[in-house]
Amino acid sequence: MTPFLQVSGVSKRFGGVQAVSGVSFELRRGMIKAVIGPNGAGKTTLFNMVSGFSSPDRGTVSFGGRPIHGLPPHQVARHGISRTFQNIRLFEHLTALENVMVGRHLRSRAGFLAGMLDLGWARREAAGVRERALETMAFLGIEALADAEATSLAYGQQRAVELARALASEPELLLLDEPAAGLNMRETRDLAGLITRIRDRGVTVLLVEHDMSLVMGICDEVLVLSYGEKIAEADPATVQKDPQVVKVYLGEDEC
């Protein structure tokens, strides 16, 4: 069976810094995989190369058998990949519901003409988009926030809205960039449960994470980066025992 997401030998250099060098890994459908590593290990760079926010200098990324490296983000999204951001990027001046509705941009198609003429099918489509967006918010338990201005919400709520927006596109692959950053222990535990439920709905999850408790509890596989290179890739228990990993990562950060 061909892998769902295949990253082969990608490298990226910023000026004098080799952010990522020759990293390869695979992701099978329906799994939760985490990329971990100390600060500056190249996690976010790797993540950005998968989501189209930067293109690799060398190497390839293919999704469902088709190459997606070097495509702009909006075309990567079209392949069924959706993401969240480490520092939350909600749309200012839009309500939480509207934010989530933008998440369904690719699942609707009314263009300039249909929009301007307020055609019947476009209206019905918009109503459908609204309904699905509310459903997604209900799934995350935030439907009560629908009419609030998104950027005025509390931090944890903003994270939830962003997650709802990413889920609203019904992605096949969900990329989460440090989803637990800034959350307290209870919220992190809730998040872990949530990510598992998302996976159970058939969404494959790749996450970059600092919070070890989240990673070890829910992941099927963990990829460890250090100075831009892959130093380990295995199930959480094995990774935890890997001496090299302990040295570069776990050794300095109790788990």
Added chain:
Amino acid sequence: MSALFFQYLMAGLTYGMIYAVVGMGFNIIYNATGVINFAQGEFVMLGGMIAVTLVAYLPLPLAIVLAVLATMVVGALVELLFIRWLTSPSVLRMIIITVGVSILIREAALLIWGQNVRALPYFTGTEITSLSIGGARVSPQVVWTLAACSALVALTTAFFRWSSAGKQMRACASNRVAASLCGLPTRNLITASFVLSAGMGALAGCVVSPITYTQYNIGTGLAIKGFTVAILGGLGSSLAAVTAGLVLGVFEAFAVSVLPSAYKDAVSIALLLAILFLRPTGLFAARVAYRP
């Protein structure tokens, strides 16, 4: 043929020098603030206009000096009144403000001086005096223009490279927050950049006025071409801007030799657009001066 060629070349160099000076004016303010000052061309117009008025009462050199100083005061006022007290304004807002300022200056000039086309007297000789260089006849004013603008470029470059104030302005340009943390008076340095670029524009406006004439509305055209030059050279680099200015001036001069002169502006603007589309980081710049 070669004499004619030389004639076009000299005309091109003269205009090119002016464009280069306007382009450098853009650079100085852009480097200090990240703002493209759409009123840059108006400084050139003001310099010429004020000098023309003063020369009726004063000797020419004094009139020019006072005109330059007066324009520098205007430059300072523009910064103090419209720019200084905005905290982190958006680019859109800054563009609109400087466009508005350029209109106000232009309309003030229209009310003061009317629509008449004016010119300073030739610095030496008259309009029929000419020097013979390599068989071609060249007005001494062309020599004045080239010399004055070259001196201006050299002085500015030296100022930024060696003087303490110049170094401070460069520090402010490369990282305003850091400069301010080091105790540099960044606000005042920004004002200084407006004063400096207004003065440069005014001097160029005086020197070139006998040849090209001056009118209340010449600013916009100069601004677009100065911007072209700044872009051609890659925003941020002085010597590259000079090279680019000369290239544009000569290009324009030869374009006019084959096309109706009414299209002169259209031709050089089309060049600007082509450059913006193909190579927005500049043709000669080694390094991109990028600001978000």
Added chain:
Amino acid sequence: MTINRYGQVAIFLACAAGLQLAAAAAGKGFLLTQLTMSAYYTLVVVGMSLLMGYAGQISLGHAGFFAVGGYTSAVLTTLDLAPHRGSPLVAGAERLGLLLVRPDLYGGDLLVVRPVVACALAIALALVLAVLVGIPVLKLKGHYLAMATLGVGTIVYSVALGTQWLGAADGIAAVPPFPLPFGASVSGRPDGRIVNYYVAVGLLGAAMLLALNLVQARVGRALRAIHGAEDAAGAMGVDTARLKLGTFVLSAALAAVAGVFLTHFNGGIGPAEASVMRSVKYMAIVAVGGIGSLWGSLGMSVALTFLSLRGYFGVYDDVVFGAILVGIMLFAPQGLLALEPRRALAALRARLRRAGGQAG
């Protein structure tokens, strides 16, 4: 209770009708001429408001698109093609009924393009130009975009001013009326003043409705999302470049439509319509009406353009618009209508104190 957009447009049309009745009752029907012109100029402003407020793009060249529309229509409906009857293009067009023969001022016959056909060609030309210019230009940001559009506007202006068959500085005169159903026409004839007023207001209302629909729809939501966080919009599959181009082209088309009809209404067009100052005025109006506020822009546009056309600003016309630009951007960047007087005054005082503190 909020009134939906159809209701809003209906109220606008009712107000316009009220204005006409009031003018008639006061015996000042002649004011309708300037109101009609204001309505056409406001069409451009509606497009600019979409472009600046929703796509976050700046344009200093929209007078250029207006002029492309107006000049194309003017040339095609006044240029006598009779000497070119032999050419296959002209002969073919005549056979298809695209041309008509009409008397000129001196009783001779002119073979010209039908106004409707000319209108379609004018809008098509503006669309093509907008796409050609828009694809590269909209990749640019901020200053570059402003300068590039300023450049495009300046090129249109200097071509209009420097080309003999476009009438150079005099422009094109004797543009015929644009025929409408029921014997009406878009023209400057005094007996058609009221009809022309309603035609212009109707066009404006229709354009406004389209714009209001658009910003509520999927495209409008995506545009607002781009404004809020462009990278995140991209991650959601929003094709930023395409939507910006679409808005640019739409606004150019509105400008061209305005150009075509105002040219028929005025019976001619001159290079001043293409001038940079004209583009700046459109921008000033959007700024004062509130960037992102369609009704604010419309109201300010009708009012300011009317005052300007009636000559209330005298020789200070350009000064007024320059001062508006600077003043609004300094003190109320969200537009005049969004200004809360007391809060703005407090902010102004605080700023002055701070500025004073720095100077001292």
